[in-house]
Amino acid sequence: MEVRARAAGKIILAGEHAVVHGSAAVAAAINLYTTCSLRILPPVAEGGQDGAGAVELDLRDPGLVFSWPCARLCEALGEGCGAARILPPVAEGGQDGAGAVERDLRDPGLVFSLPCARLCEALGEGCGAAGTRKPRPCSPNQLAAIARLLEEHEIPDAKIWLSAGLSAFLFLYTSILGCSTPGKVVVSSDLPMGSGLGSSAAFCVSMSGALLTAAGAVSAISGVEGKGWESFGKNDLELVNQWAFQGEKIIHGKPSGIDNAVSTYGSMIKFKKGELTSLKSSNPVKMLITDTRVGRNTKALVAGVSERASRHPDAMASVFHAVNSISEELSSIVELAADDEIAITSKEEKLAELMEMNQGLLQCMGVSHSSIETVLQTTLKFNLVSKLTGAGGGGCVLTLIPTLLSNLVLEKVTAELESHGFRCFKVEVGGQGLQVCQGDCSCFNGDVV
Ligand SMILES: Nc1ncnc2c1ncn2[C@@H]1O[C@H](COP(=O)(O)OP(=O)(O)O)[C@@H](O)[C@H]1O
Ligand SMILES: C[C@@](O)(CCOP(=O)(O)O)CC(=O)O
Ligand SMILES: [Mg+2]
Structure with missing residues (x-):
């Protein structure tokens, strides 16, 4: 499965900093984007290809690639990561039993399996991607475990500022897809990083958009013009925005939420104490x-x-x-x-x-x-x-x-x-918010998976 999500940078016309302390601020999306492409890789069978069971992050702007074996992620982030493995959805006429949720309780030695069709029938709408529907903050223990994972990588001193973005990535990926879902993520951006145009928020919004789409927790509304770019409905945008805010907290410490909101919703907004009003300029x-x-x-x-x-x-x-x-x-x-x-x-x-x-x-x-x-x-x-x-x-x-x-x-x-x-x-001021495009992502062309 491949999905590409893009989120806008922003300008703040009035109110930066004061907005963190409860004042109103006005911000607008701009036509510079961060794009996150995600490919979920098939789960690795025992004795499978070396290195395939890993999460890889390719940051095109600083030109660095990072990789974490799923086994190492599970060991470091343990319980917190949920160790969920997303299986590909079953195509019509697909394998019997594959479209199911399996719970393997190792201690009593019992395995339960519930067909997705039966879950939907019994729980209906409300059952949609429950784990991802409630964004939760990164706990201090999780953050410390992520910091230890990052210490295992040699990040050049001149690029040490990337650690915050890497921590946000590991938190979002493992919280939304679990530790055992191998995948490859490519991030590229038009935005200068660390310059006030909201690159951190666009990073978190595009990442959350791609991950939640892959997890089946949100889905695009088809039929929007553009080169295959599609938008999301209000509830899905809200979910993406909430997850992105948790990522921004890792990067900023105490964000107001204005950057991730304008990057998600686009247009021009007034923002005060978490409340957003769309402005018609x-x-x-x-x-x-x-x-x-x-x-x-x-x-x-x-x-x-x-x-x-x-x-x-x-x-x-x-x-x-x-x-x-x-x-x-x-x-x-x-x-x-x-x-x-x-x-x-x-x-x-x-x-x-x-x-x-x-x-x-x-x-x-x-x-x-x-x-x-x-x-x-x-x-x-x-x-x-x-x-x-x-x-x-x-x-x-x-x-x-x-x-x-x-x-x-x-x-x-x-x-x-x-x-x-x-x-x-x-x-251009006041443009598009989060958009997604599903299908083959050109950045993966040439990859042997
Ligand atoms: N395209 C990207 N690739 C990797 N990390 C990114 C990217 N965009 C943003 N980041 C992360 O966000 C940080 C910059 O955020 P910040 O200091 O809030 O500045 P701004 O949001 O104004 O660009 C970077 O140091 C990096 O950790
Ligand atoms: C200073 C502030 O108001 C905006 C920060 O924007 P940026 O990360 O510099 O693009 C902080 C916030 O609102 O979270
Ligand atoms: Mg920022």
């Missing part, structure tokens, strides 16, 4: 993204803001309160319909002013950086307003592009930003 919002190429780590920046908040609780509560007002106002302006040049310009001026105010408050939180300040000063020379997006400390900066801005000015500002060594690109 009536005019296109155009943003230039500047990647300062200054690496940073979301987990450390989020922890830094929390420490500042515990040192100055009253002052920081006021900062978070102000950000909440900015996000609330920005979300209502985004939805205003502007149908002539004057109305569009006035709407864009309001958005720009709110972004500028938000940037000032992000400076108060201590998450700006000299590279970000350089972007702000450069764009200001052209009367353009910018703010950092995501966790800050480097990473990406957004610049609002007014509808009436000439291409010449845009080229000039881009050239000046790039002369500082930054990388500029334009993105």
Whole structure:
């Protein structure tokens, strides 16, 4: 069985960091994706091919491949992993008895087998992939066991930041498919990693989408246009989102959930205390993204803001309160319909002013950086307003592009930003959320399985 899932990166127009402390934030999906391709391999018969009984992860962006024998996963993660083995669904006219759930109780020495058809008849809808329908957090013991598994691999020092993503992968894979399901996973992404465009969330959402589809816990709705990409219904998206959030917790420590939500659902959203409101943006919002190429780590920046908040609780509560007002106002302006040049310009001026105010408050939180300040000063020379997006400390900066801005000015500002060594690109704002494609994945072509 092969499945491919893709999830979008995001920009935060207002409210990053404050959203972790209960304020509202506004985010939008962008047309840069992380794609996770999964091939479930047949269970290995005794005396079977060497190495076939393994879980392999091929990370195309850093260019690293990892492999864990299923036996080693079961030994390390034991009970917690459920040691489930997913058998391929039975085709019509398939082998008798294969479409069954078998429970092998080693201690009393009893084996029970219930045909799937009988389970469905007796338990109906509610019986669907029960184990995966209740996402649970990674326990401290599980996390420690995963860390020990990772120590057995030589991760180059320069790429040690990958450990968080690898831990999230091992947690999601073994929790959803069990430890004894051999498989091969390939991840590739358009997103720069660790730059504020939500690569960690897109990683967890695409991974959860592919794994849950393979486990039969969610299924795509057919008939959506595109090159074989299909969308999911609301309940399935919610399940994927909840699992992805558990993965984000491993990477970020204390995520608000906004990144995985916008990556899963797409479009533009307002997010507050876990509640999501979909925003209908009536005019296109155009943003230039500047990647300062200054690496940073979301987990450390989020922890830094929390420490500042515990040192100055009253002052920081006021900062978070102000950000909440900015996000609330920005979300209502985004939805205003502007149908002539004057109305569009006035709407864009309001958005720009709110972004500028938000940037000032992000400076108060201590998450700006000299590279970000350089972007702000450069764009200001052209009367353009910018703010950092995501966790800050480097990473990406957004610049609002007014509808009436000439291409010449845009080229000039881009050239000046790039002369500082930054990388500029334009993105489409408010696009697709999670999508899936089943069938042969081209990334496995040439594999001998
Ligand atoms: N395509 C990917 N391949 C491997 N790991 C990834 C990938 N995308 C994200 N990650 C994980 O997510 C981490 C970056 O997350 P984070 O610091 O939150 O930055 P951001 O989400 O803004 O890109 C990486 O260090 C890595 O562990
Ligand atoms: C800083 C924060 O608001 C967004 C982090 O986004 P990113 O990982 O930098 O893309 C954290 C969160 O909301 O979980
Ligand atoms: Mg992140």
